[in-house]
Amino acid sequence: MMRTASQSGEFDRIARYFAPLARSYPEAFGLKDDAAVIEPTLGTKLVVTTDTIVAGIHYVGDEAPELIAAKLLRVNLSDLAAMGATPRAYTLNVALPTEIDDCWLEAFTDGLADDQARFNVVLIGGDSVGTTGPVVLSLTGYGEVPASGAVLRSAAQPGDNVYVSGTIGDGALGLRVVKGHLPGLPERDAAALIARYQKPEPRLGLIRRLAQKSVLAAADISDGLVADLSHIADASGVAMLIRADAVPLSHAARYALNRDTELLATILSGGDDYEVAFCVPSDAEEIVQAIARESGVQVTAIGVVESGSGVRVLEAGGSEIEFQSMGFTHR
Amino acid sequence: MMRTASQSGEFDRIARYFAPLARSYPEAFGLKDDAAVIEPTLGTKLVVTTDTIVAGIHYVGDEAPELIAAKLLRVNLSDLAAMGATPRAYTLNVALPTEIDDCWLEAFTDGLADDQARFNVVLIGGDSVGTTGPVVLSLTGYGEVPASGAVLRSAAQPGDNVYVSGTIGDGALGLRVVKGHLPGLPERDAAALIARYQKPEPRLGLIRRLAQKSVLAAADISDGLVADLSHIADASGVAMLIRADAVPLSHAARYALNRDTELLATILSGGDDYEVAFCVPSDAEEIVQAIARESGVQVTAIGVVESGSGVRVLEAGGSEIEFQSMGFTHR
Numbered sequence: 001m002m003r004t005a006s007q008s009g010e011f012d013r014i015a016r017y018f019a020p021l022a023r024s025y026p027e028a029f030g031l032k033d034d035a036a037v038i039e040p041t042l043g044t045k046l047v048v049t050t051d052t053i054v055a056g057i058h059y060v061g062d063e064a065p066e067l068i069a070a071k072l073l074r075v076n077l078s079d080l081a082a083m084g085a086t087p088r089a090y091t092l093n094v095a096l097p098t099e100i101d102d103c104w105l106e107a108f109t110d111g112l113a114d115d116q117a118r119f120n121v122v123l124i125g126g127d128s129v130g131t132t133g134p135v136v137l138s139l140t141g142y143g144e145v146p147a148s149g150a151v152l153r154s155a156a157q158p159g160d161n162v163y164v165s166g167t168i169g170d171g172a173l174g175l176r177v178v179k180g181h182l183p184g185l186p187e188r189d190a191a192a193l194i195a196r197y198q199k200p201e202p203r204l205g206l207i208r209r210l211a212q213k214s215v216l217a218a219a220d221i222s223d224g225l226v227a228d229l230s231h232i233a234d235a236s237g238v239a240m241l242i243r244a245d246a247v248p249l250s251h252a253a254r255y256a257l258n259r260d261t262e263l264l265a266t267i268l269s270g271g272d273d274y275e276v277a278f279c280v281p282s283d284a285e286e287i288v289q290a291i292a293r294e295s296g297v298q299v300t301a302i303g304v305v306e307s308g309s310g311v312r313v314l315e316a317g318g319s320e321i322e323f324q325s326m327g328f329t330h331r
Numbered sequence: 332m333m334r335t336a337s338q339s340g341e342f343d344r345i346a347r348y349f350a351p352l353a354r355s356y357p358e359a360f361g362l363k364d365d366a367a368v369i370e371p372t373l374g375t376k377l378v379v380t381t382d383t384i385v386a387g388i389h390y391v392g393d394e395a396p397e398l399i400a401a402k403l404l405r406v407n408l409s410d411l412a413a414m415g416a417t418p419r420a421y422t423l424n425v426a427l428p429t430e431i432d433d434c435w436l437e438a439f440t441d442g443l444a445d446d447q448a449r450f451n452v453v454l455i456g457g458d459s460v461g462t463t464g465p466v467v468l469s470l471t472g473y474g475e476v477p478a479s480g481a482v483l484r485s486a487a488q489p490g491d492n493v494y495v496s497g498t499i500g501d502g503a504l505g506l507r508v509v510k511g512h513l514p515g516l517p518e519r520d521a522a523a524l525i526a527r528y529q530k531p532e533p534r535l536g537l538i539r540r541l542a543q544k545s546v547l548a549a550a551d552i553s554d555g556l557v558a559d560l561s562h563i564a565d566a567s568g569v570a571m572l573i574r575a576d577a578v579p580l581s582h583a584a585r586y587a588l589n590r591d592t593e594l595l596a597t598i599l600s601g602g603d604d605y606e607v608a609f610c611v612p613s614d615a616e617e618i619v620q621a622i623a624r625e626s627g628v629q630v631t632a633i634g635v636v637e638s639g640s641g642v643r644v645l646e647a648g649g650s651e652i653e654f655q656s657m658g659f660t661h662r
Contacts, residue, residue, distance in 0.1 A: 032566060
């Protein structure tokens with residue numbers, strides 16, 4: 001629990017900035033006890049996911065603290081979304097250098113408070129310590145799935161269709177815009193890509209609803225579309241054939257790609273999408289689209305599952321794109 | 332889940348060093364999915380606790396990695412012990428600078444493997460990332476308590492006796508020995524204190540068994556005996572009167588204190604004990620001692636709960652010791 005006081009004042013900080021985030025959860029005991037209690041709703045199991053981000057590596061460091069908080073929480077909610085879970089709570093571990101002042105902490109916890117309300121989750125515990133290095137933030141998300149289980153990566157079958165939610169590549173292109181590596185975009189497109197990079201929208205509800213109607217495999221897209229599809233393919237012992245021209249792009253991404261076709265590699269493998277990819281039997285198309293409408297999320301079929309192994313991506317002309325780490329070649 | 336790959340090879344490291352720690356837990360999915368599933372045993376609730384440690388702040392940095400691993404796990408188990416919980420699983424977030432090589436990781440995960448077997452817990456998820464700063468390690472422990480609830484700090488009542496498990500002060504004195512600030516102790520005493528600092532023994536079972544027989548408040552002693560008793564007193568809205576000469580000391584601590592009586596402040600407020608403190612009605616003495624024997628742990632009555640607020644510590648002569656942060660004065 002929030003209790004280490006290697007720096008004097010750490011207890012005060014916890015009481016002032018973090019305890020209010022736990023106020024609505026009695027069994028967090030005001031972040032003052034040794035642990036919190038969490039009891040899954042009858043008929044559900046708990047799902048646990050966790051991510052760590054480091055200033056200067058996973059984010060630039062000078063972002064608005066509210067945005068850092070929102071992204072940290074949302075990347076975990078995206079993992080829960082891909083498991084078909086309903087988010088409930090989270091714990092937070094922060095290692096902060098002395099440069100981090102109360103002003104930063106106030107903005108950071110304001111960002112958490114906003115997203116707690118938006119996504120109906122609550123802080124139930126954590127730890128706050130000093131560090132001589134950069135800010136290191138770990139957030140652990142807790143969600144609930146039906147007792148029948150979570151949606152896994154390992155359930156894809158040959159003959160399934162492969163779908164993705166939303167649009168792909170915006171996060172990776174947004175990072176390029178932030179870094180100044182993608183100049184000359186119309187202001188509105190640049191802003192749209194940056195917003196997608198800084199504040200991903202976890203696709204909660206979609207996979208949970210789909211799991212009630214169809215057998216499926218799912219993963220969130222955080223490492224890059226091709227990498228995360230490979231994780232599904234590997235876990236399921238299947239191959240995938242993806243059509244690059246079917247991958248849904250935002251207006252801004254389409255504009256950027258038309259200007260520089262080499263950006264296709266960034267779009268397909270750059271990561272930071274926080275969309276979900278999933279595989280369902282090909283006869284489930286109607287169900288998929290009905291549930292997508294119900295969830296308020298666009299979903300797009302981008303390929304098929306085959307027997308074999310590996311993920312192949314075909315260009316419009318039918319030639320295969322070969323990915324080499326972050327780049328790609330035609331073959 | 333263990334999935335960030337900001338450095339190439341991070342996936343390999345997870346597969347090689349961390350995934351074996353999760354092998355016995357099917358619903359960790361080999362640390363390859365987006366999340367793990369945890370389902371409390373019927374009739375229990377889950378308890379969650381978490382701690383973060385930073386190299387150079389919470390440990391020196393050049394310790395054997397096995398010892399760092401053991402302590403990180405055990406300090407969380409100590410929190411679970413104080414809640415009356417039975418440990419089940421843990422997640423782990425590591426931020427590692429490039430100096431950390433596979434050799435270090437192998438020793439670190441060996442240390443975890445040893446303690447997993449010893450304490451019957453299992454790794455179910457985590458994250459591994461690079462950092463430009465010192466090693467930052469966060470461990471989140473999951474345990475089970477009966478549906479009737481966890482043992483809290485807030486249940487102490489005037490008239491209760493105050494007990495501690497084991498002996499107090501060894502951890503803080505052990506740190507002094509490690510730092511060379513406590514020279515001239517017999518080798519055996521020095522080694523005993525260092526061992527207590529490096530490898531605390533979580534007092535699992537004691538509070539859980541006591542909770543079945545008596546009303547009690549409990550906390551683990553990590554910040555220092557006086558500080559942690561203050562947490563119980565504050566949470567319960569009571570005062571405590573502690574007799575310094577009743578506080579149980581190891582042979583080594585007694586020897587060190589006899590040589591330098593000023594060490595009493597270190598012993599009573601230095602922290603790193605990872606014993607439990609608890610308060611039970613004064614008529615429960617027999618039950619307490621019977622359960623202590625059953626648990627293989629020595630417990631000692633060190634004072635009483637009174638109405639009021641704050642913790643007062645009396646010397647043998649009856650004068651009060653006043654604590655000023657880490658020091659103390661006679662008044």
